Structure formats: structure tokens, C-alpha cells
Amino acid sequence: MLSISGVHTFYGSIEALRGVDLEIKAGDIVSLIGANGAGKSTLLMTVCGKPRAARGRIVFDGEDITIKPTHEIIASGIAQSPEGRRIFPRMSVLENLQIGATTADPAHYDRDLERVYDLFPILKERSNQRGGTLSGGEQQMLAIGRALMSRPRLLLLDEPSLGLAPKVVQQIFRTIKEINEEQGVTVFLVEQNAYHALKLAHRAYVMVTGRISLSGSGADLLANPEVRAAYLEGGH
Amino acid sequence: MAAAAEHRLDPVAALKEAGLAGFVALMLAVPLAGLETVSAPGGLTINTRWDWVAIAVGSVFIGRLLLILWRERGRRRGGPTMDLGIAETLRTAMPILAAAGIAFAVLLPFLPFADRRVLDIGILVMTYIMLGWGLNIVVGLAGLLDLGYVAFYAVGAYSYALLAIHFDLSFWLCLPLAGALAAFFGYLLGFPVLRLRGDYLAIVTLGFGEIIRIILINWYDLTRGPDGISGIPRPSFFGLDFARSPPPDGHTFHTFFGLDFSPLHRIIFLYYLILVLALVTNAFTLRIRRLPVGRAWEALREDEIACRSLGINPRNTKLTAFTLGAMFAGFAGSFFATRQGFISPESFTFIESAIIVAIVVLGGMGSQIGVVVATLVLIAGPELIRELQEFRMLAFGGLMVMIMVWRPRGLLAFRDPTVRLHPPPRRRFGLGRGKAAETGAK
Numbered sequence: 063m064l065s066i067s068g069v070h071t072f073y074g075s076i077e078a079l080r081g082v083d084l085e086i087k088a089g090d091i092v093s094l095i096g097a098n099g100a101g102k103s104t105l106l107m108t109v110c111g112k113p114r115a116a117r118g119r120i121v122f123d124g125e126d127i128t129i130k131p132t133h134e135i136i137a138s139g140i141a142q143s144p145e146g147r148r149i150f151p152r153m154s155v156l157e158n159l160q161i162g163a164t165t166a167d168p169a170h171y172d173r174d175l176e177r178v179y180d181l182f183p184i185l186k187e188r189s190n191q192r193g194g195t196l197s198g199g200e201q202q203m204l205a206i207g208r209a210l211m212s213r214p215r216l217l218l219l220d221e222p223s224l225g226l227a228p229k230v231v232q233q234i235f236r237t238i239k240e241i242n243e244e245q246g247v248t249v250f251l252v253e254q255n256a257y258h259a260l261k262l263a264h265r266a267y268v269m270v271t272g273r274i275s276l277s278g279s280g281a282d283l284l285a286n287p288e289v290r291a292a293y294l295e296g297g298h
Numbered sequence: 299m300a301a302a303a304e305h306r307l308d309p310v311a312a313l314k315e316a317g318l319a320g321f322v323a324l325m326l327a328v329p330l331a332g333l334e335t336v337s338a339p340g341g342l343t344i345n346t347r348w349d350w351v352a353i354a355v356g357s358v359f360i361g362r363l364l365l366i367l368w369r370e371r372g373r374r375r376g377g378p379t380m381d382l383g384i385a386e387t388l389r390t391a392m393p394i395l396a397a398a399g400i401a402f403a404v405l406l407p408f409l410p411f412a413d414r415r416v417l418d419i420g421i422l423v424m425t426y427i428m429l430g431w432g433l434n435i436v437v438g439l440a441g442l443l444d445l446g447y448v449a450f451y452a453v454g455a456y457s458y459a460l461l462a463i464h465f466d467l468s469f470w471l472c473l474p475l476a477g478a479l480a481a482f483f484g485y486l487l488g489f490p491v492l493r494l495r496g497d498y499l500a501i502v503t504l505g506f507g508e509i510i511r512i513i514l515i516n517w518y519d520l521t522r523g524p525d526g527i528s529g530i531p532r533p534s535f536f537g538l539d540f541a542r543s544p545p546p547d548g549h550t551f552h553t554f555f556g557l558d559f560s561p562l563h564r565i566i567f568l569y570y571l572i573l574v575l576a577l578v579t580n581a582f583t584l585r586i587r588r589l590p591v592g593r594a595w596e597a598l599r600e601d602e603i604a605c606r607s608l609g610i611n612p613r614n615t616k617l618t619a620f621t622l623g624a625m626f627a628g629f630a631g632s633f634f635a636t637r638q639g640f641i642s643p644e645s646f647t648f649i650e651s652a653i654i655v656a657i658v659v660l661g662g663m664g665s666q667i668g669v670v671v672a673t674l675v676l677i678a679g680p681e682l683i684r685e686l687q688e689f690r691m692l693a694f695g696g697l698m699v700m701i702m703v704w705r706p707r708g709l710l711a712f713r714d715p716t717v718r719l720h721p722p723p724r725r726r727f728g729l730g731r732g733k734a735a736e737t738g739a740k
Contacts, residue, residue, distance in 0.1 A: 112606060136609025148604035150597050154715035161597045164590060165609035190715060212609060 063088040063248055064109070064140075064216055069118030071101075071108045078104040080272040081118070086216070086265075091242050091249040093259040093280060095293055096269035102252040103145050105269070106218050109250075110142055111135050122216070137165040141214030145221050147205040151194025155185055158193050158204055162211030170213070177245070178207040181237055199230035203237070210241070216248045217241065223255040231255065235262055256293035260284040268293075307370050316362040323358035327351045330692065389712060396667060403573055407566045417565045419681050421572055421637065425630055426677045428576035430657040430669035432626030435583055437655060438664035439592065440619035441599025443500040446487075446507025447654050450480040450624035452514060452646035454631020459527045459641055460520070469533035473632050480628025481621045483510075488620035492613050495602075507651050514643040526642025532564065533571065533636050540564035568637050575633060579626050580666055586622075588716045595619050596664070653677075660701060662708025671709050675701070 064086040071079040078101045086092045096102050108115050111132045120128045127135050136142070141162075150158050159178060163171055179186040182203040188196060193204060202222055209217060219238065223231040235258050242249050253259035260266050263280030268289060276283065283289050332351040335342045406412055406420055429451065436444045457476035461467050467475070491502050514521045521527065532540065535551050542559050544550040551567075552559045586592040594615045597605050602612055635641050657676055661668025680694055701709065 110607060131611075132606045133609045133611040136607070141609075142607040144604060144607045148601050148607070150600040150604065152600055152713050153593075153596060154717070156717055157593060157596075157715055160590075160717070161593055161605075161610070162608055164594065192715075208608065 063123060064250070065119075065121045066105070066109070067119050067121075069105070069108060069115045069120060071104055071113055072116050073104075073113065078272055079108065079115075082269075082272070082274055084267055084274060084277075086248060086250055088215075088248050089242075089246065090264040091238070091251060091262055091280075093251045093253060093263035093266040094269055095253055095256040095259050095266065095283075095289075097293075098254070099271075100269040101272040102269055103220050104272075106142065106145075106220050106250070106252055109135075109140065109218060133165070136212065139213075139215040140218060141209035141212045141216070142218040143202075143205040143209045143220060143222065146224070147201045149193040149196075149201050149204050149208065151192065153193055154190050155193055155196070155204060156189040158208050159185070159211050162208035164212070166212045171211075174211050174213060178210055181210070181240065182207050199226050199234070202226060202230075202234055206234075206237070206241075210247070214247060216250060219249060219251045221252060221254060223253060223258065231258065238262065256289070257284075260289075307367070312363060312366045315366060316359050319362040320355050320359035323355045324351065327354035330354075331689075389714065392667060392714070399667075399670060400577070407569055414562065414565060417562070417569055419678055421565070421569050422681070423673055423678050424569070424572040424576050425634060425637075426654065426657060426673045427670055428572065428579050428630045428633075429627060429654045430661065430673055431576065431579040431583060431666060432623050432630065433654050433658050434661075434664060434666065434669055435586075435595070435626070436619050436623035437658045438669075439583075439587065439599065440595040440616060441663075442491075442616060442619060443496065443655070444503045444620075444623070445500045445648075445651050445655060446503035446505070446510075447623070447627055448646045448648070448650040449487075449507040449510035450484055450627035451631040451634065451650070452510055452643070453480045453483050453624075454628030455635040455641050455645070456514065456521060456527070456631075457628065458632030458635045459530045462531045462636075463527065463529070469531070469632070469636055473629060476632035477625045477628040480631065481625035484621045484624025484627075485617060487624075488617040491620075492616055504648070504651075507646075507648060511643050511646050514646070521643075524642060524644075526640055526644070528640040530635050530639050530641065532639065533567070535567055540567065568633075572630075572633055572637075575629055579629075582626075583666060591615065591618055593716065599664075660698075660708055662705075662710040662712070664713060665708065665710040668708055668710035675709075 064084075066082055066084040069079055069082045070077060082101075082105055084092075084094075084105070094102050094105065104113070107113060109120055109127075111127070111130055115128055118128070119126060122135075122138060122140060125138065127138065130138075150161065153161070159175060160171075163174060166174065184200055185203060185207055188200065193201065196204060202224075206217075206219065206222065209219075222234050222238070226234065238249060238251065239262060241247050251259055251263070260280045260283050263283075266278065266280045266283045267274050268276040268283065276286065276289065278286070284294075328351055331354050332347055334345045334347055336345050337343075403420075403424075407417060412420075429447070433444065433447050436442050436447070454476040457479045458469070458472045461472045461475055462469070487503070487506050491499055494502055515523050517523070534540070538549060538551045538554050539545075540552075540563050541550050544553045550559075551557075551563055557563070583592075587596070594605065594610050595618075597608075597610065598612060598615055605612060605615075634645070638645075653676060657669055657672045660676065661670070661672035675697065679697065680690060683690055683693055
């Protein structure tokens with residue numbers, strides 16, 4: 063569904079991605095783990111065209127999206143829940159969701175809204191409340207729900223567990239699984255919380271300083287001694 | 299009460315603070331109030347008014363003491379409870395206030411005190427309200443700080459003046475043309491500034507405003523430069539002029555309706571004209587806020603990166619905001635030209651832009667009623683306190699300082715959601731307990 067080949071991305075003269083190859087099959091949850099500053103978020107943002115890949119190719123459903131402007135990439139069926147959630151704090155929950163539906167066909171807006179409210183009932187309760195007054199976990203749910211409002215085929219999630227309590231993290235990951243299994247949305251998950259991300263993943267990649275250093279099924283990587291030593295045994 | 303004990307008022311510190319304020323007041327009051335120039339035989343002489351200085355210093359000293367007391371009391375109650383209470387009350391009273399305001403504006407010319415001066419102030423205020431509402435699209439909703447808004451006002455005014463004089467077009471034909479021309483200039487300015495944000499955007503728009511003004515001064519063949527354009531045709535009431543004597547084969551306004559001639563007729567007509575134009579601007583903004591493009595403006599103001607990630611095209615979104623904002627300035631500009639009958643670049647200096655931005659910011663960014671309140675404070679205020687003579691600007695400055703101290707985010711800083719899923723559940727908590735009261739939906 064999404065194939066990234068030989069992608070290099072620069073911030074000025076700093077090379078953040080040094081030739082990344084990555085494949086996402088339709089229907090999968092694919093996790094990308096790695097340390098701070100490895101380039102995980104940069105890869106997600108490069109898929110969305112901001113910053114743009116300096117070299118390499120990104121193909122989504124047979125279409126080269128490497129040099130498309132961001133709004134066209136989003137319109138073609140990719141949605142992103144950005145790092146740090148970035149909900150609109152002064153706008154209500156419902157308005158946040160409506161803005162998520164910008165690129166979608168208004169004909170199925172009502173159904174999409176219902177679907178998001180089914181996934182996150184708390185958002186329905188809070189629909190008239192300002193986004194900024196939600197708790198961290200609720201804001202994350204709003205960010206994911208907002209992304210789903212555009213009816214994506216591929217959902218990009220950047221660190222959905224960031225700064226959340228363990229119990230909330232579990233709930234978020236359960237929902238991600240639900241989105242994938244019941245609604246058939248392909249998920250590309252970028253995480254520092256390696257344990258959860260690998261457990262959930264059909265396929266996983268490990269990124270070190272701008273390159274993919276390891277790949278395999280989620281279970282394989284979870285059992286891999288190198289991965290365990292570097293990403294798992296500190297925290298879990 | 300432990301909290302009260304912690305914040306017990308320290309009289310020495312309070313006196314010290316008030317004394318310091320009094321000292322600053324003394325330094326300011328001696329030149330401002332203490333010395334007065336009087337023309338005497340043989341030139342100007344300086345009179346001293348030490349009693350005035352004493353009054354100024356004394357009132358600052360006592361005022362400061364009262365302020366300290368008030369502050370302590372607020373601290374003891376804990377938190378900004380009152381502000382939230384006001385916001386909540388205002389929010390529920392808003393539709394009533396708005397309706398009352400419009401009713402008052404419609405009835406104003408028939409009220410007993412509505413003489414020429416009141417109506418002139420009314421027209422002036424309505425003009426600025428309309429400009430404020432127009433700029434509110436750009437600054438308040440889309441969050442693009444435009445310091446050159448007066449340029450579009452000027453384009454509208456000159457478009458009307460030149461079209462009406464050279465092509466003999468009527469006001470009602472010129473109005474849309476002037477709006478379209480101003481919108482076109484907004485579109486032109488929009489392109490280069492799309493990539494800029496914040497301070498840089500402000501500087502470029504400021505420059506644009508000056509460029510337009512300087513072009514108006516120097517392009518003598520077209521604009522007659524600093525001499526300005528005079529003899530701009532007045533608008534007519536569906537073809538009826540407001541002249542004293544009717545043309546031989548026709549009617550004027552007062553003969554047609556069988557009224558006695560009064561110069562007030564035209565003033566009242568102009569007043570209603572700008573009232574309608576302003577209300578159209580308002581209705582347009584209120585409507586577009588609920589449409590996807592209006593929501594995109596507000597989202598862009600909140601977080602441009604998030605907008606990008608949701609597939610909003612920031613370029614088109616900003617361009618529509620700039621273009622539409624400019625269009626309303628163009629409408630207001632052609633009204634200005636027809637009301638004045640004379641325009642020159644003098645009328646379109648930076649200070650006008652600054653006042654309009656001040657109206658929007660002071661009212662609370664994006665608040666339509668805030669614009670009205672701020673205009674009343676900023677435009678009608680100085681007109682009404684002319685009696686204070688030389689202390690007018692001092693009082694005005696003091697007022698601004700007070701607003702910035704007590705309502706730093708604008709007079710009406712809260713934002714009303716454009717949609718509600720269902721009526722908000724009844725509040726179970728009292729006012730002023732954090733999130734619950736603020737949102738009224740917990």
C-alpha cells in the first residue's frame with residue numbers, strides 16, 4: 063500500500079533520513095520504533111510531504127506522492143495524528159472533528175462522526191467542550207478521531223502514548239487495534255513505547271540514526287535479544 | 299482560614315507601594331498638569347497650578363491603596379472567579395445584547411437627542427465597526443496580523459471617487475466595483491505574504507499600506523496627489539437626490555415624500571446606509587464561520603501545522619481571508635468617499651490601520667460584539683469626552699491601560715463554538731471552579 067524506497071530527508075545541512083526503505087501492506091499495523099532523534103517522526107512527516115524527501119520515492123497505492131503538496135497527499139487517503147496531538151485548543155471537540163473532515167465527502171460526514179463517537183464515547187460526551195480543556199488521554203483520542211474523520215485508508219500515528227498514564231496507554235492501543243481490525247484501516251505507528259508497539263504490530267521496523275537497522279514481524283522483534291537490550295529491558 | 303493568614307495585608311509595604319506610585323504621579327503631573335502656558339501681552343508665559351498637581355498625586359496615592367486592598371481581597375477568594383462569572387453571564391446574555399444593540403442603532407435617528415453631532419458620531423462609529431468586522435476576518439478569525447488594512451479602505455475610496463467622477467456611475471454600481479477592486483488588491487498582497495508569519499507578516503502588510511498611500515500621493519495624473527479628489531457625487535435614495543431645490547422635471551427626496559427640506563435627511567440616509575453595510579458584513583462573517591472555509595480560518599489561527607496534517611490548503615485558506623477582508627474594507631472605503639465628498643491620502647495613514655487593529659484586538663480576537671464595544675470605547679469615547687480638553691488623551695490612555703490590566707485578552711475574549719451537538723447539559727458545579735464552569739459542559 064505504501065512503499066518508501068531510498069528516502070533521504072534534510073533539515074538544512076543535517077541529514078535526518080539516510081536512505082530509508084520501508085513497506086506497508088494493506089490491512090497491517092506496522093510499527094516503527096527507535097530512540098529519540100532517530101528520525102521516526104521525520105519519516106512520518108516526509109510521507110506527508112513536509113519536509114519533502116530530497117531523494118528517494120514514496121508510492122501510495124501505486125501513485126508517486128513524493129513531490130505532491132501535503133493537502134493532496136491527505137486527500138488521497140492518508141491521515142495523520144501528529145506528534146504532540148496538536149488539537150485546536152480553543153475550538154470545541156465537535157469543531158475539531160469537523161475540521162478533520164475537511165478533505166472528506168460531506169455525504170458520509172454523519173456516519174463518520176457516529177463511527178468516531180462509537181470508538182471514543184467520551185468525545186461525544188465532551189463534544190461541546192473546548193479541546194484545550196480535555197485531559198491528555200482525551201486529547202489523544204480527539205487527535206485520532208479527528209484523523210479518522212477524513213476516512214483514511216492509511217492512518218499515521220506519531221507517538222500516541224506520549225505523556226499518558228499506563229492505563230490510558232493500554233486503552234489507546236486497544237482502540238488502535240479496533241480501528242485496524244474492525245474498520246480495516248491500515249496503521250503506521252511510530253512509537254517509543256516499544257513493548258506495546260511491537261506487541262500490536264504485524265510488521266515492525268527499528269530505526270537508528272536515520273536508517274532502518276532491523277525489521278521483522280512484531281513477535282520476532284519482541285523476542286530479538288538486541289531489541290530487548292536496547293528498547294525493552296530498561297522500562298518494562 | 300490559612301489562606302487568608304498567608305496573604306495578610308502588610309501596611310508598610312502597601313504604603314511604600316502607594317508612595318512609589320504617588321512619586322511617579324508627581325513626576326508626571328508637574329509637566330502635564332502643573333504647568334500651563336497662557337498667552338499674555340509680550341508672549342507666552344507659564345502659570346503654575348500646584349493645586350492640580352496635589353489632586354493628581356493624592357488621587358493616585360489613594361487609588362493605589364484601594365487597588366492594593368481590592369487585589370488582596372481577590373487573592374483571598376482565590377483565582378479569577380469574577381472573570382469567569384462575567385464571561386458566563388455575557389455568553390448567555392449575548393443574543394439579547396446583540397438584538398438590543400441593533401434595535402438601538404436602527405432607532406437612533408428618531409431618538410430625541412439625535413442631533414447632527416450625534417448622527418455624525420454614529421456614522422463614524424458605524425464605519426469603524428464595519429472596518430473592525432472586516433478586519434476581524436483577517437486578524438480575528440484567520441489570525442493574520444494585517445497592519446496595512448487601511449490600504450484596501452483607500453483603494454475602495456479612490457475606486458469609488460474615480461469611477462463616479464470619470465464614468466458617472468451611480469453609487470450602487472460603484473460599490474460592488476470598489477469592493478471587487480479592493481478584493482483584487484487583497485488577493486495581490488496575499489500572494490507574497492503567504493509564507494510569512496507573525497511579526498514578518500505584520501511588517502510586510504505595514505509596508506504595503508504605506509506603498510499604497512505613497513502611490514496615491516505621487517500618481518498625480520490619476521489621483522491628483524496630495525490635493526485629493528473633491529466633488530465626489532453623493533449617493534441618492536433610489537435616484538432621488540437630497541438637494542434643497544428639485545430639478546425642473548423631477549423630484550428630490552423631500553418633495554417626493556412631501557417632507558419639509560432638512561439637511562438632516564441626507565445624514566440619516568448615510569447613517570442607515572453604513573448601518574446596513576456593517577450589518578451585511580456581520581451577517582456574512584457569522585455565516586461563513588459555520589462553513590468549512592471559516593472553520594479552516596480559525597483552525598489556521600490555532601495551529602498551522604495541524605491544519606496541514608489534516609489536508610487544509612493553507613495558501614488558499616489565507617488568500618480567501620485576505621481577499622474577503624479587503625473586499626469589506628473596499629465597501630467601507632466607497633462609503634467614506636461618498637460621505638466626505640472629498641478624499642486625500644491624508645485620510646489613509648498608518649494610524650487608521652493601527653486604530654482598526656486596536657479595535658479588533660481590544661474587542662477580543664474574533665468576537666463580533668467585542669468589535670462593537672471596542673469601537674464605542676476607542677472612537678465614540680474620545681468624541682464624547684471632548685469636554686476634558688487637553689486631558690482627553692490622558693484619560694484615553696488611562697482607559698487603555700485599565701483594559702489591558704483587567705482584560706488582557708480583549709474585552710470579550712471567549713469564543714463561542716460554531717456548532718453544538720445538543721443543548722449543553724446543566725452545570726452541576728458553581729461558577730468559577732476551573733474547567734467545569736469555564737466550559738459549562740462537565
